[in-house]
Structures are given as structure tokens and as C-alpha cells.
Amino acid sequence: MPRKFDPDDGSVVLIIGSGAGGGTLGNELAQKGIRTLILEAGPRIEREQHVDDERQSFAQLTWLDKRTTSGSWRIAKDSPNFPANVCKVVGGTTVHWGGCSLRAQEHEFGAKDVYGDNAGANLSNWPLTLAELEPYYDKAEEKMGVTGTHGIPLLDADNNQIVMAAGAKKVGYKECSTGNMAINSRPRDGRPATIQDGFCFQGIRSNAKWSTLNTEIPKGEATGNLEVRPECHVLKIEHDKSAKVTGVLYADKQGNHYQQRARIVCVAGNSIETPRILLNSASNQYPEGLANSSGQVGRNYMRHMSGAVWAVFDKPVRMYRGNTMAGCIKDERYHRPDREFVGGYYMQTLHLGLSFLVARLANNLDLAGWGREYTRIMEAYEYMAGMWLVGEDMPQETNCVTLHPTEKDQFGMPIPNVHFDDHVNDIAMRNHAYKRGAMVYDAVGATRIIRTPPGPSAHNLGTCRQSARPEDGVCNKWGQTHDIENLFISDGSQFTTSTAENPTLTIVALAIRQADYIADQMAKHFE
Amino acid sequence: MNPPVGVTVPVSVVSQVYKYHRLPPGLVEQLVSIYRTMFPHSTVPDEFYEHVVRKLDDKAALDQDLSGFLSDGVEALNSQTGTAWTGLSEEARIHALQRVEQTAFFQRLRSDFVLYFYSNPAIWPRFGYEGPSNDQGGYLHRGFNDIDWIKREDL
Numbered sequence: 001m002p003r004k005f006d007p008d009d010g011s012v013v014l015i016i017g018s019g020a021g022g023g024t025l026g027n028e029l030a031q032k033g034i035r036t037l038i039l040e041a042g043p044r045i046e047r048e049q050h051v052d053d054e055r056q057s058f059a060q061l062t063w064l065d066k067r068t069t070s071g072s073w074r075i076a077k078d079s080p081n082f083p084a085n086v087c088k089v090v091g092g093t094t095v096h097w098g099g100c101s102l103r104a105q106e107h108e109f110g111a112k113d114v115y116g117d118n119a120g121a122n123l124s125n126w127p128l129t130l131a132e133l134e135p136y137y138d139k140a141e142e143k144m145g146v147t148g149t150h151g152i153p154l155l156d157a158d159n160n161q162i163v164m165a166a167g168a169k170k171v172g173y174k175e176c177s178t179g180n181m182a183i184n185s186r187p188r189d190g191r192p193a194t195i196q197d198g199f200c201f202q203g204i205r206s207n208a209k210w211s212t213l214n215t216e217i218p219k220g221e222a223t224g225n226l227e228v229r230p231e232c233h234v235l236k237i238e239h240d241k242s243a244k245v246t247g248v249l250y251a252d253k254q255g256n257h258y259q260q261r262a263r264i265v266c267v268a269g270n271s272i273e274t275p276r277i278l279l280n281s282a283s284n285q286y287p288e289g290l291a292n293s294s295g296q297v298g299r300n301y302m303r304h305m306s307g308a309v310w311a312v313f314d315k316p317v318r319m320y321r322g323n324t325m326a327g328c329i330k331d332e333r334y335h336r337p338d339r340e341f342v343g344g345y346y347m348q349t350l351h352l353g354l355s356f357l358v359a360r361l362a363n364n365l366d367l368a369g370w371g372r373e374y375t376r377i378m379e380a381y382e383y384m385a386g387m388w389l390v391g392e393d394m395p396q397e398t399n400c401v402t403l404h405p406t407e408k409d410q411f412g413m414p415i416p417n418v419h420f421d422d423h424v425n426d427i428a429m430r431n432h433a434y435k436r437g438a439m440v441y442d443a444v445g446a447t448r449i450i451r452t453p454p455g456p457s458a459h460n461l462g463t464c465r466q467s468a469r470p471e472d473g474v475c476n477k478w479g480q481t482h483d484i485e486n487l488f489i490s491d492g493s494q495f496t497t498s499t500a501e502n503p504t505l506t507i508v509a510l511a512i513r514q515a516d517y518i519a520d521q522m523a524k525h526f527e
Numbered sequence: 528m529n530p531p532v533g534v535t536v537p538v539s540v541v542s543q544v545y546k547y548h549r550l551p552p553g554l555v556e557q558l559v560s561i562y563r564t565m566f567p568h569s570t571v572p573d574e575f576y577e578h579v580v581r582k583l584d585d586k587a588a589l590d591q592d593l594s595g596f597l598s599d600g601v602e603a604l605n606s607q608t609g610t611a612w613t614g615l616s617e618e619a620r621i622h623a624l625q626r627v628e629q630t631a632f633f634q635r636l637r638s639d640f641v642l643y644f645y646s647n648p649a650i651w652p653r654f655g656y657e658g659p660s661n662d663q664g665g666y667l668h669r670g671f672n673d674i675d676w677i678k679r680e681d682l
Binding site for chain 2: 055156163169195316353355358362370371374378379381
């Protein structure tokens with residue numbers, strides 16, 4: 001039975017957020033017998049209530065609280081108050097994800113050494129290596145049922161992937177498949193195999209895809225050690241004079257304020273909310289915010305190099321049938337010093353329903369977002385294929401999440417501002433990826449290519465990064481903050497660099513590893 | 528409830544039974560016509576375009592400035608052409624719209640159209656989009672890999 005903890009129960013480990021990081025950490029701790037409380041800002045919407053409709057689902061799952069933007073990125077013009085496309089529900093953004101589960105590559109952990117000086121970039125090596133993380137990648141893949149690992153069969157290719165794979169082969173790529181996906185290809189772990197429903201981004205109605213909502217959270221609750229408290233919006237983390245955190249102040253949906261005591265606080269609110277909470281927790285003792293002696297809280301915000309390539313053919317494709325992102329070309333993921341950029345990228349199939357495709361194409365690089373030419377493309381909807389481009393982007397100190405100086409949210413908490421400028425390396429990589437993506441489709445007879453720029457970020461990373469030295473980042477290689485020993489960063493905020501890979505698998509691996517560390521430290525120090 | 532396929536309705540005819548909150552009939556008619564030039568789908572009847580204008584009207588019921596904003600925008604468009612909108616050729620209409628493309632009026636019309644026209648499930652079959660699938664067992668047995676113009680030996 002799920003637990004219910006008393007607000008004055010200072011023996012609990014408190015986690016802020018229930019997504020890939022927080023939801024996984026909560027279950028891992030609960031399985032070890034540790035009393036754990038997750039505060040989730042959003043409501044609990046079980047999978048039966050999820051909707052196969054892009055607009056309705058968006059309204060149901062998305063974090064829509066106002067944010068502002070600044071900087072030269074296109075988002076500041078295209079969607080100035082919606083820089084990130086993430087969820088505000090129990091399960092976090094694992095309720096809305098494609099399922100791509102890729103391990104980071106060895107060279108990416110040593111980015112500063114491998115890439116060298118990259119003008120304007122604030123590169124740092126991770127304080128951990130791939131070898132240290134590998135046992136946890138194994139556990140994460142087993143937990144999530146990742147296809148193509150541990151003997152789990154690959155998914156069957158859908159129409160969109162068949163087109164991309166044929167093109168990939170024609171241009172000479174060797175590593176194209178349906179990829180490593182946290183979507184069941186066969187019944188596994190009490191969940192069914194995929195029914196190729198086409199709505200991977202619109203919740204987990206079919207239950208084939210891993211999300212913390214349908215796996216980690218109910219499993220943790222079944223231990224009797226985990227409480228997940230929805231619609232609790234954390235405003236501040238509180239501390240005592242001895243440089244330890246003591247609990248949090250949160251608001252319920254009516255705006256009533258509550259205090260919850262805790263022995264350890266783990267922040268996993270995604271890379272905009274996590275630094276926002278730390279910055280908003282500023283006190284006389286910590287005037288720049290908690291865990292911010294380095295000044296790096298909120299800085300080095302990364303969002304991956306991204307973009308999309310859409311192709312029109314003269315015969316039907318019907319890309320919308322099948323898993324949204326089950327297609328992956330890995331050949332460009334390597335760091336190749338002979339290219340005009342450092343790091344690498346992937347091409348992954350992407351389909352959108354009619355409504356979201358039209359909206360996406362309203363801002364494209366190749367034709368006006370209205371008029372006959374535009375509507376002809378829409379009328380070719382059945383004849384289209386699409387791919388997403390995702391690669392490593394450069395950390396820059398000036399790309400940052402800050403508290404808005406004047407605007408406040410419904411609870412009186414300053415809203416976050418997200419400042420971002422593309423790095424020259426991101427632009428060079430994107431241009432390369434656009435060309436290669438177009439080549440893939442041209443090789444199988446595309447009659448028209450349309451490129452779309454990055455949309456609101458699904459991958460938000462790096463704003464409380466891991467570092468070996470306290471002056472370079474916010475937390476150590478366990479996610480434990482350098483400044484406060486019982487305060488942890490437990491989401492993608494702790495990424496030292498973005499790596500080229502979709503981040504969820506790494507977030508889950510880090511959470512499993514952090515749970516081991518917390519249990520060990522509790523036994524040693526916190527009793 | 529899909530309408531009959533292939534029915535062409537003259538541009539000037541809009542529903543006479545629907546009761547608009549704020550937008551006067553002349554404005555509704557011209558907005559439908561402007562939308563047909565902005566987003567031409569020749570086989571799609573006017574009622575789908577009017578669906579978007581009704582959404583604008585719903586918003587105008589809550590936002591008292593919107594009706595005036597739309598009629599001012601239409602008036603500015605008409606005054607720069609010097610001829611009644613109905614008297615303009617399609618080419619002249621496109622040129623007129625290009626001249627106001629950067630205005631808040633045009634951008635508002637465009638974004639609301641993209642929002643409401645293509646998200647209307649009744650229009651999906653006309654574009655070959657089948658929509659919700661989970662209650663029908665997904666696309667697993669309904670063609671998720673039925674593409675027939677790529678040879679499997681090419682994979």
C-alpha cells in the first residue's frame with residue numbers, strides 16, 4: 001500500500017519530481033527499504049485517461065506555466081513563452097517520450113580533452129567514465145526493457161522507418177535499425193508488446209512503453225515505502241545553519257503553503273525547474289541560491305542540436321502508423337576531427353499527426369508558412385516521411401536559466417527565464433545533419449525536402465552540472481551537491497555535457513547509481 | 528460526421544443559421560474568403576473554413592477587443608487594394624496578403640487557422656490521416672508496415 005508521511009516526519013528522503021530521474025530514484029530507494037516521498041507539481045493522470053489526439057493530449061500533459069526567453073535562438077521569436085516541451089504530471093516527461101534509449105559514448109565523458117578549446121564553450125570533462133556507468137546502463141536497460149539489448153528483440157519497422165532504412169542503405173550508412181527502444185517488442189514485465197499505435201508522445205495508453213508512471217511508481221508504492229504526492233509545487237528548499245537542508249516549502253493547487261521535513265532532498269524537476277528551485281531558495285546564508293558557490297546553478301543550459309527533415313514522395317508512406325521514433329541511423333554519432341564540428345548526431349524517425357505537422361511546418365526553412373505551395377505539402381500528408389536530428393550541443397556559461405526579475409507565477413514564485421544562443425558548433429552540425437538527412441530521402445526518390453528548425457526543447461540538460469572540482473559545477477559524480485551534503489541533483493540537470501544521445505537512459509542509469517550511493521551514505525553518515 | 532466529399536460551395540455563401548456572438552456577417556464572409564486564399568484546399572468546402580472563423584468568434588465573445596481588431600485588419604487590407612475584396616483576382620488577393628504578411632492581424636489569422644483547421648477530426652479523412660488508433664488495436668493489423676514501393680531486399 002502507498003505510504004502517507006507526516007509533514008513533520010524528518011526521516012524521509014524527499015524527491016522533487018517524478019520523471020525519469022525522480023520516479024526511478026523513488027522506486028530504487030523504496031526497494032531498499034528507505035522511506036521516500038515524491039512531491040510532483042502536476043496531477044496524476046493514469047494511462048486509461050490518456051488521449052489519442054495531439055492537441056487534447058498536449059493540454060492534458062504539458063507544463064504550460066509561463067516562462068520567458070531571451071537570446072538569439074529562434075525560440076525567442078517563434079514561441080517566446082514556451083521554450084521547453086516537457087510534462088507536468090506524475091511520471092514527468094516519461095509520459096511523453098519516444099523511447100529512444102542510447103548509451104552515451106566513451107569520448108563524450110571526456111569532452112574537454114577530446115574536443116579541445118571550442119571558442120565560447122564552457123566544456124568540462126564528466127567526473128565519471130563510461131566504464132563506471134556501464135553496470136548501471138545494464139540495469140537501466142533491463143529495467144526499461146530496451147530493445148536490442150540483453151537479448152530483447154528489436155521492434156518491427158514501420159512505414160516511416162522502412163523509407164529511412166532504404167535511403168540509409170543507398171547512401172552507404174551501415175548502422176540503421178529500429179533502434180534501442182524502451183517499448184516492448186514482446187510482452188515483458190507485465191506489460192504487452194507494442195500495437196504500433198502511433199501515439200508514443202501522447203501518453204502510454206497501450207502500456208507497451210516504459211514510463212515511471214506505469215513501472216517505477218506503482219512498484220515503489222507496492223513496497224509500502226513510497227508516497228507520491230501530486231499537485232505539490234515546491235517553492236523553496238529550507239536549510240539550517242549547519243549547511244544541511246531540512247525540508248521544503250510547497251504550495252498545493254489552491255495555493256495553500258505547507259512545509260515538509262526531510263533528511264535528504266533530491267531535486268529532479270527537469271533542467272529549468274531544478275535550478276529555478278535552487279535559485280529561489282536563496283537565504284541570508286546562501287544569497288546566490290542553494291548549492292551555488294560556483295555560480296554555475298542555472299548555467300550551461302543545453303538542449304541538444306536538433307532539427308527535422310521532412311520528405312514528400314510520389315507514392316504513399318503513411319508515416320503516422322507505427323511507433324513515433326522507432327528508427328535510428330547511428331553512423332554520424334562519432335566524433336570525427338575531419339568534420340567542421342566536434343561531437344556527433346543521430347537521425348531518428350519522427351512522425352506527427354496532421355495537426356502538429358502543419359504547426360511544425362508553419363516555421364520551416366524552405367517555403368512560406370501559408371499559400372498554395374504550403375497547402376500542397378499538407379495535401380501530400382500521406383506521402384510524407386520524417387526524421388528528427390539530435391546531437392551534442394556545446395555548454396556555454398551564458399546559456400542560462402534565471403529567475404525573472406518581476407514576473408511571478410500563480411504561487412508568487414518568480415517565473416524562469418531561459419537565455420540561449422546557438423554555438424557556432426551547433427549550427428555547423430545542424431547544417432551537416434540537414435544535408436545528410438536530405439540525402440537519405442533523395443536516395444529513395446523524394447520529390448521535395450522541407451527542413452524545420454528546433455522546436456521547444458524536449459531535452460533540457462546541464463543547468464546543475466557534475467564536476468570534479470567544486471568551482472566548475474554544482475554536484476559531484478553522484479549528483480551530490482558540492483556545497484550541501486544532503487542535497488542531490490537527480491535529473492538531466494547534472495549532465496556535464498549533453499552527449500549526442502537522447503538523455504533518458506543516462507538519467508535512469510544515474511538515478512539507479514545515485515540510489516546505491518544514498519543508501520550507502522545513509523548507512524555511514526546520516527543515521 | 529464527415530460532410531459529403533467533393534461538394535463545392537460558392538465563396539460568398541456562409542451558413543445563415545449559425546448565430547455569431549460578435550462578428551458581423553460581412554466580416555465573417557470576408558474572413559472565410561481570406562482564409563481560402565491563405566490556405567487554399569480546393570476540394571474542401573467553406574464550412575471547414577467557417578469552423579475557424581467561429582472559433583475566432585468564440586474568442587471575440589470573451590475578448591472585447593478582438594472583433595474590432597479583426598474588422599480593422601480587414602479594413603486596412605481593403606483600403607490598400609482600392610477595390611472591393613470580392614472584385615479582386617486570386618493573384619491580386621495573394622499580393623494584397625503578402626503586403627500585410629508581417630502585421631499582427633495576418634499573424635493572428637494564420638496561427639488560429641493552423642490551430643483550428645487541421646485539428647478538426649472531421650477534416651482528417653480528406654488528408655488521409657486516420658487519427659486515434661488505440662481503441663482499434665493500434666496500427667499493428669492496420670498497415671503499420673504496408674508500404675509496397677520499397678523492396679524489402681533494399682533494406
